[in-house]
Each structure stands twice: as structure tokens, then as C-alpha cells.
Amino acid sequence: MKQMALDLGLAPGPNLQRFFPGSNQAALEHLRLQVGDGWGTPRSPVPTYLWGEMGVGKTYLLRAVAEALREQGATVGWLDANTRFPSAFNERWSAVILDEVHFYNSVQQAAAFNWFVNATSPATGARRWVLAAGDAPPSDLKLRDDLRTRLGWGEIYQLHLLTEEQRRGVLKDEAQQRGLTLPDDVMDYMLKRFSRDLGSLMQLLDHLDNFALRNKRALTIPLLKDMLETE
Numbered sequence: 001m002k003q004m005a006l007d008l009g010l011a012p013g014p015n016l017q018r019f020f021p022g023s024n025q026a027a028l029e030h031l032r033l034q035v036g037d038g039w040g041t042p043r044s045p046v047p048t049y050l051w052g053e054m055g056v057g058k059t060y061l062l063r064a065v066a067e068a069l070r071e072q073g074a075t076v077g078w079l080d081a082n083t084r085f086p087s088a089f090n091e092r093w094s095a096v097i098l099d100e101v102h103f104y105n106s107v108q109q110a111a112a113f114n115w116f117v118n119a120t121s122p123a124t125g126a127r128r129w130v131l132a133a134g135d136a137p138p139s140d141l142k143l144r145d146d147l148r149t150r151l152g153w154g155e156i157y158q159l160h161l162l163t164e165e166q167r168r169g170v171l172k173d174e175a176q177q178r179g180l181t182l183p184d185d186v187m188d189y190m191l192k193r194f195s196r197d198l199g200s201l202m203q204l205l206d207h208l209d210n211f212a213l214r215n216k217r218a219l220t221i222p223l224l225k226d227m228l229e230t231e
Helices: 025-035 058-071 106-120 145-151 164-177 184-193 198-215 221-230
Strands: 048-051 075-079 093-098 129-134 155-158
Touching: 025 048, 025 058, 025 129, 025 155, 048 058, 058 075, 058 093, 058 129, 075 106, 093 106, 106 129, 106 145, 164 184, 164 198, 184 198, 184 221, 198 221
Parallel strands: 048 129, 048 155, 075 093, 093 129
Antiparallel strands: none
């Protein structure tokens, strides 16, 4: 059966504490350590690169890191494939975050290289942390050589998809935290007919929760079908 992907927007509040790591515990602990001092300054300026297939949570983790640093009063440079006109490097940034590097066009690659050099050069003052993510290890990225080699300078973590059992557990826990009961048949329907990556499933649950609340109904397959027909 063909799976459907819902464009429901980003789930609210990316948070490192809410990320279920599965086999990605080492990467998560590294990111938590980097942002854990409470002063808005990452503990180490050594660059970090995350890679893995779509749905492993790369963008969620990068957004969670950016949010954690901003909550500490830091400013962060953010660049992704949707950034049409990248800004110049800002010396007030505490970190540079580069998402979806495998999609970067020539303009974005030039900006990313400039940001990387400025962030890691002592000539600009204190070194800044560079956190980047893509769909392949740095050596396999189809990017300009100088950017590709720099992305491979520091810590590199491959992220892996959760198993179906782990996805079910995360959905159950999330529903319980919301005060909801997520029946097995509804979960089966979600896993069989929609994009199976955890980010999409969590967005679907968030959308379904809001729809159920507005209509004062329990989570059921008929409710899910009604939501898809009306929204």
C-alpha cells in the first residue's frame, strides 16, 4: 500500500530532552554536553557533523540545539537549503548551524564555507562551534572540496532510524503525556498509511490531538479519516 506523507509543518518545541535516541544515544549525549553549561557557549568549538537518511531526526536535533542555545541568551547562525540569501557571518554568534548541506546550491555552499572559516578561525576571536547535518558522510557529499573537507574535521555521528517497536513506544509515551489513549488499531493505521519516520508520525499525532480536542472525540480510525477529509 502506498504511504502518504503529510505536510503539517514542524512539530512545536524541538527539545533535546524529548528526542528518543534509540541507537543514537552517543550523538544525543554529545549534543546535550555541548549545550549543557547554561551560558549559551558550547563546551567545545570542535565541529560536529550528523548524517543519516531522511527521517532519522537530523533537522529536529539541529533545531533543538538552536533553541537550547537561544534559551540561554545566545545568538546562532542558521543556514538550510531554503535560505535563498544567506547573511554575512555575525561575530555575535555563539554557534553556526548548517542543515541539509547535501541540498546546498553554489551560493549556499559559499556562505557555509565563509561561516565555517570565520567560526573556526582565531582571527575572529573565540572559536565558535559548527554543527552540520547531511544525508551522507562528508567524504560522499557532492559539495565543493574545501567545504566538504571541513565538514569532516571534527566529531561525526551516523544517525539510524528507530525500529517499528521503538516508534510505537515513542508514540504511546507521547500520547500518554498529552493525556490521550492511542489504541493499537489507530497506531497500526498510522504506521501503514503514512510516512513512517518518527518526525512525520509525531506531527500527525499532534494534528490528530488538536482535531480530537476541537471535536471532543476520542482517538479512533473514524476520527483520523474525518480529519483527513476536512483539513
